[in-house]
Amino acid sequence: MRKSILIGSASLLAIAAPARAQTTPQVPPPPTDAETQDDVIVTGIRASLEKAIDLKRGADNHVEVISAEDIGKLPDKNVADALQRLPGVNTSSAASGEGGFDENDRVSIRGTSPSLTQVTIDGHAASTGDWFVLDQFSTVGRSASFALLPSEIVSTVVVNKTQDASLLEGGVAGSIDLRLRSALDLKNQWIVEGSAQGAYNTQSAQTKPQINGLIGWRNADATFGVMVQGFYEQRSLRRYGQETLGYSAITAASATGAAIPSLIGVQAPTLIGSTYFEQERTRKGGVVTANWKPSDKIEFKASGFYSFLNASNVNDNYLAWGSREIDRNVPTSYTVRNNTLVAATFPLVAPSGAFKGQPIEGIVADNIVRPDASGESWFSNLDATWHATDRLTINGQVGYTHGVGNTPTSPFFEVDAPTGVSYQPSGNGYAVQTANINPGSPAGVSNDFAINETFQSIDKELYGKIDASYDIGDGPIRKVDFGARIAAHERKVVGFDRGCTLGANGQCYGDGLLNFAAVDPGRYPGGFNADTLGIPGLLIPIAGTPAAITRVINAITNPFRGPISSIVQPANEYWPGEFKVKETDVEGYALAHVGGDKWRGNFGLRVVSTRESAFVNVPVSCDPAATAGATRCAPGVITSSAYGPFLIQDVRHTYVDFLPSINLTFDLASKLLLRVAAAETLSRPDFSALGGTVSLTDTNFTGSGGNPNLKPVKATVFDGSLEYYYGPGSLAAISIFHDELQSYVTFGTSTGTYFTQLDNTFHQYNISSPSNTTGQLSGVELQAQQPIAYGFGFQANGTYVDGHDVDGNPLVGTSKFTYNLVGYYDKGRLSARLAYTYRSHYFVGLDRSSAENQDSYGQLDGSLNFSLTRNVALTVDALNITNNRLKYYAQNKDQPRAVYSNGTQVFFGARAKF
Numbered sequence: 001m002r003k004s005i006l007i008g009s010a011s012l013l014a015i016a017a018p019a020r021a022q023t024t025p026q027v028p029p030p031p032t033d034a035e036t037q038d039d040v041i042v043t044g045i046r047a048s049l050e051k052a053i054d055l056k057r058g059a060d061n062h063v064e065v066i067s068a069e070d071i072g073k074l075p076d077k078n079v080a081d082a083l084q085r086l087p088g089v090n091t092s093s094a095a096s097g098e099g100g101f102d103e104n105d106r107v108s109i110r111g112t113s114p115s116l117t118q119v120t121i122d123g124h125a126a127s128t129g130d131w132f133v134l135d136q137f138s139t140v141g142r143s144a145s146f147a148l149l150p151s152e153i154v155s156t157v158v159v160n161k162t163q164d165a166s167l168l169e170g171g172v173a174g175s176i177d178l179r180l181r182s183a184l185d186l187k188n189q190w191i192v193e194g195s196a197q198g199a200y201n202t203q204s205a206q207t208k209p210q211i212n213g214l215i216g217w218r219n220a221d222a223t224f225g226v227m228v229q230g231f232y233e234q235r236s237l238r239r240y241g242q243e244t245l246g247y248s249a250i251t252a253a254s255a256t257g258a259a260i261p262s263l264i265g266v267q268a269p270t271l272i273g274s275t276y277f278e279q280e281r282t283r284k285g286g287v288v289t290a291n292w293k294p295s296d297k298i299e300f301k302a303s304g305f306y307s308f309l310n311a312s313n314v315n316d317n318y319l320a321w322g323s324r325e326i327d328r329n330v331p332t333s334y335t336v337r338n339n340t341l342v343a344a345t346f347p348l349v350a351p352s353g354a355f356k357g358q359p360i361e362g363i364v365a366d367n368i369v370r371p372d373a374s375g376e377s378w379f380s381n382l383d384a385t386w387h388a389t390d391r392l393t394i395n396g397q398v399g400y401t402h403g404v405g406n407t408p409t410s411p412f413f414e415v416d417a418p419t420g421v422s423y424q425p426s427g428n429g430y431a432v433q434t435a436n437i438n439p440g441s442p443a444g445v446s447n448d449f450a451i452n453e454t455f456q457s458i459d460k461e462l463y464g465k466i467d468a469s470y471d472i473g474d475g476p477i478r479k480v481d482f483g484a485r486i487a488a489h490e491r492k493v494v495g496f497d498r499g500c501t502l503g504a505n506g507q508c509y510g511d512g513l514l515n516f517a518a519v520d521p522g523r524y525p526g527g528f529n530a531d532t533l534g535i536p537g538l539l540i541p542i543a544g545t546p547a548a549i550t551r552v553i554n555a556i557t558n559p560f561r562g563p564i565s566s567i568v569q570p571a572n573e574y575w576p577g578e579f580k581v582k583e584t585d586v587e588g589y590a591l592a593h594v595g596g597d598k599w600r601g602n603f604g605l606r607v608v609s610t611r612e613s614a615f616v617n618v619p620v621s622c623d624p625a626a627t628a629g630a631t632r633c634a635p636g637v638i639t640s641s642a643y644g645p646f647l648i649q650d651v652r653h654t655y656v657d658f659l660p661s662i663n664l665t666f667d668l669a670s671k672l673l674l675r676v677a678a679a680e681t682l683s684r685p686d687f688s689a690l691g692g693t694v695s696l697t698d699t700n701f702t703g704s705g706g707n708p709n710l711k712p713v714k715a716t717v718f719d720g721s722l723e724y725y726y727g728p729g730s731l732a733a734i735s736i737f738h739d740e741l742q743s744y745v746t747f748g749t750s751t752g753t754y755f756t757q758l759d760n761t762f763h764q765y766n767i768s769s770p771s772n773t774t775g776q777l778s779g780v781e782l783q784a785q786q787p788i789a790y791g792f793g794f795q796a797n798g799t800y801v802d803g804h805d806v807d808g809n810p811l812v813g814t815s816k817f818t819y820n821l822v823g824y825y826d827k828g829r830l831s832a833r834l835a836y837t838y839r840s841h842y843f844v845g846l847d848r849s850s851a852e853n854q855d856s857y858g859q860l861d862g863s864l865n866f867s868l869t870r871n872v873a874l875t876v877d878a879l880n881i882t883n884n885r886l887k888y889y890a891q892n893k894d895q896p897r898a899v900y901s902n903g904t905q906v907f908f909g910a911r912a913k914f
Contacts, residue, residue, distance in 0.1 A: 045826040045833065046787060049795075050729040053785065055156075060593070060602055061663050062675050062721055062735070064089070064159040068181075076861070077210075077233075077907065079154055079178060080104035080146035081879070084837050085820050086159060087781040087797035088174075088735070090813065092844075092854070093886070098132040099241060099277075100854070100886035102201075102879065102902035105147045109161065109174035110737060111777050111801035113813035113845075114143035116683045116713060118170030121178045122303065122381065125168070125487065127403030127459040129375035131311035136405040136457040137493045137577040139845075140688035142170070148307040148377045150231050152195070152212045153287050155181045161737075162677035162719050163661050165589040165604030166467070166481055169682045172715045173739055173777070180303055183218045183225025184291045190914075191216040191227075197875070197909030199235045202883070203527055203901070204278070208234035210907065223293040230286035237279040240528045241900040242429040242535055243317070245271040246702060246850035247340070247890050248766065250326055259330040267895065268326050268341040270702075270850075271364070272423055272430050273319035274539050276524045282310045285378075297387040306378040313373060316524070317366040318539065320421045320432045323701075328360045329419055338894040345422035348435065363417035363434060368410060376404040391471040395483075396464075403459040410453040424537075427530070428887055428899040431537025455495040455577070463487040479593040481604075489583045491687040495574040532901050534885065573641045579691025579706070580615040583684070601664035608659065608682060614651045614690045614708035619644055651708035657682050671726055677719040685710040685745050689770040701765045702850070711772050716740040721781075729793070735781040744775040746805055747846045768846040775805035777814065791827025796820065810843040810853075829867040836860045844888070852897050855887035865911075872912045879905040 048067040055065040064086045076082040081104045084091040091104040092114065106114035120126065128145045130136055156179040160167060167175060197210040210233040218225030247267040250257045257264045285307035293299045325331075325346045335343035349360045381399035388394055420435040467483035530538045591604030622633040622645050639645045661679035668674050684690075691706045721735035747768050779801035787793035798819035803811040817840040824833040838858035845852060864876045883904050888897035 045824050045831050046729055046793065049785060049787075049793075053725065053729060053731050055158075056731075057673070057723070057725055060600060060665065061160055061164055062162040062677060062719055064161065066157045068155050076151055077877075077879075077905075078103060078146045079149045079151050079157060080107050082151055083107050083157065083159065083176070085795070085822060085835060087783045087820075088161060088779075088799050088818075089159060090815060090818055090839055090842075092813075098134060099239075099243065099888075099898055100900050100902070101239065102237065102905055103147060103235075105145055106143050107146060107176060108143075108813045109159065109171070109176075110739070110779060110799070111803045111811065111814040112173045112739075113811070115141040115686050116172040116813075117143060118168060118175035118683070119144040119178070120168055120175065121305065121379070122180055122383070123168065123177060124379070124381055124397060124399055125401055125461050125463060125489075126305070126377060126379055127401040127461055128377050129403040129405040129457065129459065131309055131373045131375040131405060133370065133373065133407045133410060133453070133455055136407060136455045137495055138688065139686070140457060140491065140493065140691070141686045142684065145375055145377075148283070148285075148309055148375055149178070150212070150233065150283065150307075152214075152231060153180065153229060153305070155179045161735075162663055162675075163659070163679040163681050163717070164602050164663055165591040165606040165659070165661050166483065168485075169587070169606065169608055169657075169659060170684070172681050172683045172713060172741070173717065173737075180287060180289055180305075181214075181216070181227055181229075182289060182291055182301065183216045183227040184222050184293070186216055186218050186225065189218055189220060193911070193913045195875075195909060195911040197907045199233070200906040200908070201236050201238060201903050202906070203240070203903035204236040204238035206236040208236050210234065210909070218291075225291045227289045228286065229288075231284065233281075233283045235281045235283075235905075237277070237281065237902070238525075238527075239275075239277040239279075239900055239902050240524075240532050241275045241277065241898055242533055242538065242896075243271075243273045243275050243898045244269045244430065244890075244896055245273065245319075246847065246897075247895055248323060248702070248850070250341070254327045256326045256330050260334075263334070263336070263341065266336055266339055266341050267891070268322055268344075269423070269430070269895075270323040271319045271321060272432055273317040273364075273366070274432075274524070274528070275315060275317040276528055277313065277315045279311060279313035284308055299385045301383040302381070303383075304378070304380045307376070309375045311373045311375065312371050314370075315366075315368045317364075317368075319364045319366060320423055320430075320434075320539075321361055321364050321416075322421075322423070324361055325419060325421060329362075335424070338892055340892075340894045342894055343422075343424035346419055348418060348420035360419040361416035362419035362421035365415045365417070366412065367414075368412035370407055370410045372406070372408045373410075374404075374406045376402075376406070378402055391473075393469045393471075395467040395469075397466075398464040400462050401460065405455075405457040405459075407453065407455045410455075412451060412453075425894075425896075426535050426537045428534040428885065429538075429896045431535065432539040433537070434539070451497050453495065453497040453574070455493065455574075458490075458492045461487055461489040476594050476596055477592050478595055481591040481593070482589065484588040485585070486587075487583075487585045489585070490580065491691075492580040493578050493688075493691070495577045497572050497574050533899050535899070572643060573638075574643065575617040575638070575641055575646050576619075576643055578617055579688070581687050581690050582613040582615075584611040585609070586611075598667040599664065601662070603662040604660070606659040606661070608655075608657045610653075610655045610657070610684070610712065612653045612655070612690070614706075616649045616651055616691060616706070616708050617646045618649050620647050621645070653709070655712055657712065657714065671724060673721075673723040673725070675719070675721045675723070677717075679717050681715045681717055683713040685713065685770065689745060702768075707770050710745060710770060711743045713744055714742045716742070727787075729785065729787045731783065731785045733781075733783050737777075737779055737781075739777040741775040741777070741805075741811075743772045744805055744811070745770045746773045746775075746809065747771075773805050773807070775803065775811055777801060777803040777811065779803075791825050793824050793826070795822040795824075812843055812845050815839040815842040831865045832863065834860065834862045847897075850897075851890045853889050855889060855893075857884065857886060859884055871914055872910060874910050875908065877907040879907075 051067050052065040056063055066082055080091045083089050088110045090108045092106045093100040093104050108114045109117050130145050158177045161174045193214040195212045198207045199210050200207045212231045214229040216227035248270055250263045250266050250268055252264050287305050289303045291301050329346045331344040331346050333345045379401035384396045386394045423430045423432045465485035469481045471479050530536045587608040589606040591602055593602050620637055633639055633645055637645050637647050659680045659682055663677045666674040689706050689710055690708055717739045719737045723733040725731055747770050781799045783797035785795045801814055803814040820837050822835045840856045841853050843853050860881045862878045865873050867873045886900045889895055890897050
């Protein structure tokens, strides 16, 4: 009797639906209804693993695949968390300076940075939005925020590790395509799925609801169908951390350098802070797809997606102001190790003996509230397929996508305390002591200033393409694909701030209502301690409350939301942080599918024309005018901001790139495949790198800027793999790869003069800015997958990557070692899985003009599913079971940057399908 596999989850039945609107990657379709009439039923984890192997084996390119059943069974709440299990794929839980969290947010392939990984949905672009303010205007990358993508929306994820001419450019080492479900691929006419879970965080000790639902229908002859899915997910986060916000060299102009010349050039911590972060996340949205086949020759698919993440947060930070001490004070004792001032004791300096008559602040209390921080992404897309003849098929696609990162209000204030600070290495960071104030009490804290900021990043693209495929038949060239695409993309950042200097009673010139010392803000939670962070001697500071912070700046309103007092500084356009980049891409390709006895593959060429326009804000000087109190500025200069006059320059470039590719697969034996591939690949620099924007940090006079003359990142990539499919659900494989990066983007530093509201004057800032260089990556991947017996099985993979630029500097995102170990049990009513993921340290980039590396990190996750009936199952998922800490350092481990504890996340509930 004929036997086949019936996939236990209806979510697998839509795996290849979008493939009809795309030419690649070539993966086999799911089984038809006729093919699933069998007497052997394989369900659950084993079914999804077998399906993923079948898709990988049948693809023309080197791919890795995850099925929806696989995502659903993993303890992963977004797609990025699931992708980290694959060989050669890395994830990170932060995009830039916000520090690491409990949910992965960015994905990279084979040692490259996330911005060099193209992410598509059903083959088209999807705009993104970031909730964190620095990601909105400081480090504005091209990577997708996976925090907006719950795993339940996806049918299949295909990771392309090799390029072919029909694939959308944008990934240097690979691309990721997320495929939505299709109603026409349903086995039955109706499907209803739902899940309800509670999300518990061990540090916040709160449980929040997570609800997902799906309903799908198709008519009896499978010519029309609709599928609707919605999600509403809340989570409560509490993160404990210590942050060192950069290092800078001691100069002869500082008080410390002048008094102790041997310390000139030594790196010293600028700010050492105990930070307490709380956040309430609400992710909501949905997906709608509709399919219509009016005849055997024509098919339409319309899809729409919307995801909104409200990420309201509060951040309290109590900091030792090391750079101010270095600048105006002299340590009585100190320790230098590895060219770093790892310990120092600074005495109390009375106001009468202050440096050049200015007070010396040793402690800064920095309290920020972002009540409506959010990220948003949506698209609408239409695909059409016309089988013009038995040999010619034409596909068309048109759509629009829009993303927003929004900080509509970000009120914060800073208050200072006197000097008398000492610090020394301790465990994972620094032990900080204050001799002259009680960190648990606001007494002795003076008032400084308050600011309200608003930023918005808008990302949008209008696209259209047409593809054709002509089936030639037998012979070495079996099919030819060709097509064209045009896309208009724009990324824009706007920002304003409004500030005031706090009076003696914590007031904004009389309008503020809060005396900071009178509100008794309280201490950090009891869980914020040395055991949590591994820092004996951890400073446990005071914390402002959201209500207290709001009251102290109640006179500083959002410039878009209502009037302000005339005695508060007017709204300032923060032009150093604004930019706009427009890109128009016109491209075409031709791809030949070839094959013969025991071999197959493709070769082709993609030609891409990029027209780029970067609108850059440039500071200018204006000459004094003849009339008193006025200035004479050149035409077009904008003078309305307190940050000084500036001019908007439109920097334009046009690039034409030729991207050839070849992929060949050889059947060395019935179960043994050899793949070889080579290609020219292309990605484009981050938008903030092109935009020329300058983001400033006033407390340590650092910043980051852009370079509108950056060239696209091009690479020549080579790939080879040997794959042995020795049994059902079994695989052993080895892959090697090498990438020659021809125009990699690296970062250097320079100085510039900018205005600061810290003391209402201009200062010299150290600015990090990008430039093009060259580099290379080489690596090897190993993977094995094996069902054992009695329902048990395992997966294992490991990746080694060696990467550096031409000067030997590390590349962003390159971990030398990554490995995954997964053990599972899947039999009868019970399925369970334990998954451990490890990646060695990697270079994150420059943050506040100082290097940042994430230390080696491993995480254990688990899941348990018990089927009460064929349709209802109880589920428990746990992330970071051992509550491992995320750790960061600067140039070496004697320069700690941060350590974070996020706690363990537990999701428990039930799933049902009918």
